[in-house]
Amino acid sequence: xxxxxxxxxxxxxxxxxxxxxxxxxLSLRDxxxxxxxxxxxxxxxxxxVMVRTAGQIGMAQALVELDxxxxxxxxxxxxxxxxxxxxxxxxxxxxxxxxxxxxxPLTGLxxxxxxxxxxxxxxxxxxxxxxxxxxxxxxxxxxxxxxxVAHSLAGLxxxxxxxxxxxxxxxxxxxxxxxxxxxxxxxxxxxxxxCSLALSEPTEGLPDHLARxxxxxxxxxxxxxxxxxxxxxxxxxxxxxxxxxxLSGEIADQAVLDGLSAAFPHARIVHAYxxxxxxxxxxxxxxxxxxxxRFVGRPGPVEMKVVDGSLRIRxxxxxxxxxxxxxxxxxxxxxxxxxxxxxxLKDGRWRFVGRRNGVINxxxxxxxxxxxxxxxxxxxxxxxxxxxxxxxxxxxxVVTAEVALADPQAADxxxxxxxxxxxxxxxxxxxxxxxxAPATIRFVPDIAVTAGGKLDRYNV
Amino acid sequence: xxxxxxxxxxxxxxxAGAMSDSDEIRSVVARCFEATAxxxxxxxQPLADRLALLGSGLxxxxxxxxxxxxxxxxxxxxxxxxxxxxxxxxxxxxxxxxETAARGxxx
Numbered sequence: 001x002x003x004x005x006x007x008x009x010x011x012x013x014x015x016x017x018x019x020x021x022x023x024x025x026l027s028l029r030d031x032x033x034x035x036x037x038x039x040x041x042x043x044x045x046x047x048x049v050m051v052r053t054a055g056q057i058g059m060a061q062a063l064v065e066l067d068x069x070x071x072x073x074x075x076x077x078x079x080x081x082x083x084x085x086x087x088x089x090x091x092x093x094x095x096x097x098x099x100x101x102x103x104x105p106l107t108g109l110x111x112x113x114x115x116x117x118x119x120x121x122x123x124x125x126x127x128x129x130x131x132x133x134x135x136x137x138x139x140x141x142x143x144x145x146x147x148x149v150a151h152s153l154a155g156l157x158x159x160x161x162x163x164x165x166x167x168x169x170x171x172x173x174x175x176x177x178x179x180x181x182x183x184x185x186x187x188x189x190x191x192x193x194x195c196s197l198a199l200s201e202p203t204e205g206l207p208d209h210l211a212r213x214x215x216x217x218x219x220x221x222x223x224x225x226x227x228x229x230x231x232x233x234x235x236x237x238x239x240x241x242x243x244x245x246x247l248s249g250e251i252a253d254q255a256v257l258d259g260l261s262a263a264f265p266h267a268r269i270v271h272a273y274x275x276x277x278x279x280x281x282x283x284x285x286x287x288x289x290x291x292x293x294r295f296v297g298r299p300g301p302v303e304m305k306v307v308d309g310s311l312r313i314r315x316x317x318x319x320x321x322x323x324x325x326x327x328x329x330x331x332x333x334x335x336x337x338x339x340x341x342x343x344x345l346k347d348g349r350w351r352f353v354g355r356r357n358g359v360i361n362x363x364x365x366x367x368x369x370x371x372x373x374x375x376x377x378x379x380x381x382x383x384x385x386x387x388x389x390x391x392x393x394x395x396x397x398v399v400t401a402e403v404a405l406a407d408p409q410a411a412d413x414x415x416x417x418x419x420x421x422x423x424x425x426x427x428x429x430x431x432x433x434x435x436x437a438p439a440t441i442r443f444v445p446d447i448a449v450t451a452g453g454k455l456d457r458y459n460v
Numbered sequence: 461x462x463x464x465x466x467x468x469x470x471x472x473x474x475x476a477g478a479m480s481d482s483d484e485i486r487s488v489v490a491r492c493f494e495a496t497a498x499x500x501x502x503x504x505q506p507l508a509d510r511l512a513l514l515g516s517g518l519x520x521x522x523x524x525x526x527x528x529x530x531x532x533x534x535x536x537x538x539x540x541x542x543x544x545x546x547x548x549x550x551x552x553x554x555x556x557x558x559e560t561a562a563r564g565x566x567x
Contacts, residue, residue, distance in 0.1 A: 255547075262546060263547075394524040439524065
């Protein structure tokens with residue numbers, strides 16, 4: 001298979017096509033034909049290279065420059081703490097770092113660091129670059145030691161349709177960061193299609209971002225349902241007139257799908273299911289949440305089954321495995337990845353009901369129920385608590401807690417209950433970030449425990 | 461149980477049925493905005509019908525909390541109950557959404 005730069009060149013990007021953030025831009029033609037690492041190309045060939053950039057443009061350039069040149073690419077997400085770098089270097093056998101901004105934690109590492117320059121030198125015909133590069137991505141939502149999975153460019157681009165030619169060429173915009181799986185999918189769509197792509201930065205407010213998407217003429221815009229709810233609640237939603245809206249990364253509910261189809265009546269609205277481990281599995285375009293019953297068990301490149309309520313996927317787009325010491329196996333004996341996403345069949349439709357491990361997704365931020373329960377249980381009046389997701393039309397879910405009191409009769413007094421609720425919440429808000437503190441608390445006489453003595457998280 | 465909490469706070473209601481009174485809905489919504497702003501240490505702009513929600517000083521987590529608490533207090537979830545629910549842009553539209561839902565649940 002061609003490398004990423006070859007795919008970009010084959011797409012023959014228009015002269016004006018570019019990647020753009022609020023602060024920086026990069027021409028796709030320059031990216032296809034030129035290099036900014038110059039003599040370091042030969043030195044980096046065949047190495048395991050960690051890419052850690054201050055900006056998204058730097059990452060995009062590095063991926064095009066290094067795919068097909070190096071043995072392994074490790075894509076650092078923007079929030080990867082410097083304390084994890086030594087582990088990542090050891091686990092992924094990193095022997096070089098490429099960055100757009102060499103800083104202290106990088107220069108302190110015992111591997112050579114090479115800095116990207118703008119791609120202004122025509123790519124030499126040096127014969128360097130025939131490697132089949134392995135792409136290492138971080139799984140989302142992990143806490144503690146980061147988890148790495150291995151992909152190939154063929155797998156990562158497996159769900160992308162062949163590029164269309166002008167004048168039907170898309171102009172992409174995304175609320176995602178391309179240094180994670182969801183955003184990377186959009187970057188690859190833009191590169192393989194030779195399309196412009198507008199990227200957002202946390203410093204750019206929503207009105208400015210929408211105005212920029214409009215200025216660039218964005219036709220294809222992607223984000224999570226939470227991103228889209230923000231757009232729907234903004235007076236500037238009408239600034240953009242995309243032909244295609246894509247939702248992924250969270251459960252798309254009926255309210256957000258209806259809201260989008262009312263606000264953008266002429267747009268195709270697609271929600272996609274993908275994960276860093278399982279790859280892009282499917283897209284749904286019928287305006288309903290969940291996915292049709294027939295998707296499970298149907299033949300095709302992406303196979304799905306449901307075992308013990310969780311969705312399992314086998315596909316050429318999934319990761320080839322976890323990487324690192326003591327890496328667990330990614331797939332079961334038949335080659336299916338357990339997504340951990342729990343689904344239920346109702347009226348011919350599979351619906352997502354949450355994560356098996358109970359992890360709550362509050363507008364894209366992960367919350368482990370045990371952490372919140374631990375705080376609540378420190379309250380002297382509390383006997384035990386159970387923290388769960390509660391569906392929410394704004395952030396997809398919020399945290400809700402059921403609390404059993406040490407003195408069950410305290411729950412008979414409305415005033416006492418109200419005071420206890422306030423004091424438990426105050427404790428949570430002090431000890432936890434805002435999204436982890438319960439939005440609501442309900443007092444219950446008892447909380448079920450399984451035969452194994454664990455909190456019963458499923459039978460509610 | 462959650463509606464008892466509303467009474468305990470001194471904002472008497474008779475449950476979802478009596479909530480069709482629009483002044484009462486407005487005051488419960490307004491109180492919820494103010495309490496959430498205080499809890500989340502955010503400066504809330506004066507609540508007027510034309511106030512844009514995204515310019516109110518609250519973020520999306522605040523609105524998520526408000527919607528969850530209003531469901532408990534009013535017994536209303538207009539985002540999933542209403543056939544043609546829309547995402548409100550202003551405070552006035554937000555109140556109107558709950559008033560419409562209350563009329564639906566009363567009728």
